[in-house]
Amino acid sequence: MSQRSDAIAMRQEAHAPVARARRSTIDTRLATLLLFLPPALMLFTLFVVLPIGEAAWYSGFNWNGFGKPTRWIGLDNYRFVFDSRGFGTAFKNNLLIIVVSLTIQLPLAMALALILAERFRGAVALRMLFFLPYVLAEIATGLIFSFIYDGNYGLLASIYRAFGAEAPHLLASTQTSMLAILIVVVWKYFGFHMMLFIAALQGMDRNLVEAARIDGASRWQVLRHVVIPLLYPTIKLSIFFAVVGSLQLFDLVMPLTRGGPADSSNTMVSFLYNHGVSRMRVGYGSAIGVILFVICVTFAFSYKRWFMRNE
Amino acid sequence: MSFLRTLAFAAAVSTLAAGAAAAQTTVKWLHLEQNPAQVKIWDEVVRRFEAKNPGVKVEMQFLENEAYKAKLPTILQSKDRPHILYSWAGGVLKAQVEAGVLEDITAAVAGYKDNLSAGAVEAFTIDGKIYGLPHNVSQVGFMYNRDLFAKAGVDGGTIKTWDEFLDAVKKLKAAGITPISVGGQDKWPLHFYWTHLAVRLGGKPAFEAAFKGQNGGFEGETFQKAGELMKQLVDLEPFQTGFLGFKNPQALGFFADGKAAMNLAISHHSATQRALAADKKGIPEDKLGWVNFPMPAGAKGQPSDTLGGVNGWLFTKGSPKQALEFVKFFISDEVQRELAKNNFIIPTFKGSEAALGAVFMQNVAKNIAASNYHQNFYDQDLGPSVGRVVNDAVAEIAGGSMTPKQAAKAIQDAFKQGN
């Protein structure tokens, strides 16, 4: 796509300059380049690119961040990461978030979008309501739900007590901690995905749907054979955000479980924080970062290859 | 918008004030004390110090215990770091010294240090140099609720062995009482069990051998046995429901509200629990009992061995000399007695312990004085990374996700990795 637009730009430029203006134009072009580009390039290089490179370098050391790294231990940090059960669990948890996003959140978001994309009284208000959790900070959301799950004062506990049962402490058990987080993930993000679908549905050619209707197709058939195929690009997008969101999920985990108990509810990023940052194991944490980086980049490229082939 | 203006105004005023009194020295003191009653006394001490030392301002900053531990590594690297920091001594202190972020105060405290308990000063001495001043010592033991014990027909005074202790737990359970509250999310309250069992089972020789990597290190027999005994307890399900989701203050509050019979606590938690109770009163002194950690069968350690902390104050590199002056003033006989009187601390200033108010705190002070082996908390003693793994692994024993053997191995692995 960007090549195509570049071509357009070139063509336009070929027409543009008028001879007497050309000289000064070239001068101001150069000046503009030299003035406008460096801030972005410098900031980006300094705070995004270099740290990734340095992560690769630091990951070879056993270093607590003070002074300069000196104890070179080769690839040991990577071995430590892969040997630790906690990282394996974190990786699985990330996958679990993606699976739940695709099997529960995505259909939910799509169903809601199909209803709310139509015009009726209250539709806009409901859209806004469902979108609201997405705007709330993860930290606040996590805290709200840690209250709801609280075994003594929480809403959930009250419901259990009303039935005379003892309340489960969802966040305190290795069996249920991740489940509790998954529920919050869906609660928080379904509205965002719903909005993606609503935007797509509103941009959709209504004539296709009308035509199918007139041909006698049932609502279900229209949905199955006309609407959903038209939503494929949005579904791909939704998948993309589910994966990216999962790979960087951190803020939500901290107020709920901090990744515990026993590292049962870490994501890869919270594992990095708990075992790398808060212990200042710069080398170990950097190794986790590099692994995460490789996963992200691999995903981005394979996504582009597999999903964006036709576009 | 008026609040913005107020803020801007406040900011302007404070800048002006700072500019006007250029001679003013500000000492930044980061503390973890959560008990308002104790902080009130500290505040007064600060005011007294400031009155005596014109031109010096002591600025108190507070961080909650867990937040502090998580932030400490980054705090130390900041140029705006506080001058006075809280410390549990041990391997964590050693790592900080090696990192070169602490001030060596050996010369500056040459005369003063003799006022303090020699053992406590020793904890802040690394390679012959002193890096901090001890403020209080503590012992880990079971704090218990006399009323709940009586209800279950348990006599706290008779619990001496591990089996007797387990029996008491069973009786409490049978009486429908939650035997023990523990802040499992913070992990270190759980690590007391494993560590104290190891202290009891192996005594000082076992720890020293493990530290040198002998006898299988922390994977050796003593430490596996400690895990197994702890497992015995865990299998009785003695803790409050959802204990792995409780932070220590919550667990103390749970005990203070009379919802659990015991808490394996640091001695000064007997005062802290009051502030954390829902009614802000907690368990009154006369209803509060103390049991030293029981002896398991076949233990090689001495009954007089203690597990506990030595807490004190460190000085970050480049802090003004007034910081040290303040801490000397703070750890003076007068202040230490005042704090001891309220049972907030077991003092390190020689003789101040005479002021201790509660009988059981006096006993704890005697225990520590009589102890030949006062083991510091493992999570501090073993250094920043290994200590955290001890906490992780013990919490996994408690949660049933690791066997004692796996836990011991995880700790030894971390010890060997050494990072």
Next chain:
Amino acid sequence: MSDALAPRRPLDLVPLYKAVFLGLVALVVIVPLLATVLGGFKSLGELRTNPFGLPETWEWENYTGILLSQRYWQLLWNSLVIAALTVVLTLIVASMAAFVFAHIHFFGSSMLLSYLTMGLLFPAATAILPLFIKVRDLGLLDSYLGVALPQVAFSLAMSILLLRRFFRDLPHELLEAALVDGCSYIDFFRHVTLPLSRPILATVGTITFVHSWNSYLLPLVMLNSDSMYPWPLGIMIYQGEFSAEWHLILAFITLTILPTFLLFTLAQKHIVAGLTAGAVKG
């Protein structure tokens, strides 16, 4: 779902199913939020006995106590400063770069653009430790800039893409005419491009603001003194301090999400459009 959408007879129940479904989802979204707001008005004891209902006695002190504390305003102020710095710097730096990529063709242009959009591929968390070391070495720990600059750097990729797309869609004749008249690129940028680009600048500004306002990891790692904390950090500290006093924590949560809530109700269309457009077009 097929039940809900496939009619069995002419007089169908579909609208009813839909209404029930929407009602349920709405309930699930509202109840936690409402319980939080109301919980802040209750006493700790009442939280347990009366979790869902209106408070029996409205404990206004929970809220007023926080509103009158300097702490609360300090947190919001810090968040505001960091977010404002981030937004302003992002808009300036990104629009300048986007302008170059949109209008000036030069050797390596597309390569540089791909370089900058690499930032979309991975989150800031991956290199958080080296980033910490870098910010430390620059002496920016414990400063607003120490948080804002990395945030700007990470928001550049998306912002440049969005802005460039918009800049290119502006009528090209304008630029040609301006250049012929001897107007420089820089003048054109200042006097034509930027004024015409208000909608996209607003969108990019919104996205950046919301992200910065809510961000947690970067401030957590870069800031150490509580006088600098933005509200997500402050509220976590508050929760650590008042661990079991949920009524206070709930009041504090309510008050800290209040600005987000107000902003959202005032500018909802804009925020939704901004956040989803940013997502879709990026």
